[in-house]
Amino acid sequence: xxxxxxxxxPVTLSEEAFLTINxxxxxxxxxxxxxxxxxxxxxxxxxxxxxxxxxxGSNKGFEATYRKETTSFHLxxxxxxxxxSAVYFCxxxxxxxxxxxxxxxxxxxxxx
Amino acid sequence: xxxVIQSPRHEVTEMGQEVTLRCKPISGHDYLFWYRQTMMRGLxxxxxxxxxxxxxxxxxxxxxxxAKMPNASFSTLKIxxxxxxxSAVYFCxxxxxxxQPQHFGDGTRLSIL
Numbered sequence: 001x002x003x004x005x006x007x008x009x010p011v012t013l014s015e016e017a018f019l020t021i022n023x024x025x026x027x028x029x030x031x032x033x034x035x036x037x038x039x040x041x042x043x044x045x046x047x048x049x050x051x052x053x054x055x056x057g058s059n060k061g062f063e064a065t066y067r068k069e070t071t072s073f074h075l076x077x078x079x080x081x082x083x084x085s086a087v088y089f090c091x092x093x094x095x096x097x098x099x100x101x102x103x104x105x106x107x108x109x110x111x112x
Numbered sequence: 113x114x115x116v117i118q119s120p121r122h123e124v125t126e127m128g129q130e131v132t133l134r135c136k137p138i139s140g141h142d143y144l145f146w147y148r149q150t151m152m153r154g155l156x157x158x159x160x161x162x163x164x165x166x167x168x169x170x171x172x173x174x175x176x177x178x179a180k181m182p183n184a185s186f187s188t189l190k191i192x193x194x195x196x197x198x199s200a201v202y203f204c205x206x207x208x209x210x211x212q213p214q215h216f217g218d219g220t221r222l223s224i225l
């Protein structure tokens with residue numbers, strides 16, 4: 001079956017530091033890949049997505065590249081802000097199944 | 113465009129009481145999902161509907177949980193009787209299916225005393 005593995009958190013950074021959150025996946029076909037963000041007290045919201053190999057998704061300064069050869073979709077941001085503190089979920093969705101597979105989430109804490 | 117709307121946002125009740133959570137999906141979305149989120153188990157899919165029909169309820173923890181979708185704009189998740197271990201945040205999400213992203217509501221924070 002499909003699976004998504006994310007790095008354990010929390011990730012603690014100072015403002016303006018570089019961020020990487022690792023995500024690797026296992027899928028039987030050719031999934032679409034997503035990063036969702038959950039701010040305190042809110043639901044998950046889509047941050048970015050990529051639908052095929054070598055696609056780069058980007059939004060709000062965050063980027064992730066769909067790497068089929070390494071089955072990875074790592075999230076990066078060049079300079080984090082305190083307002084980026086949240087939980088980040090990596091997820092995949094395949095055409096044959098309408099049930100997305102989520103990772104366990106990685107908490108990011110950014111200090112001023 | 114309104115997002116997914118859940119009510120209530122918070123619910124505190126005593127063990128043994130019936131709890132009903134409500135969800136209004138985004139108009140035009142054919143798929144509706146109910147999730148439960150806890151620190152211990154993370155995000156768990158409980159059940160999902162396609163065109164108002166339950167497709168997979170294998171995540172529903174036990175017979176105390178039931179879900180309905182009487183029309184395209186409304187769904188309920190009911191727990192009867194409730195137990196303290198049901199305390200969690202319950203999310204509803206909708207999507208247009210396939211490889212499209214899900215849109216989540218802000219959740220219902222449920223506390224069973």
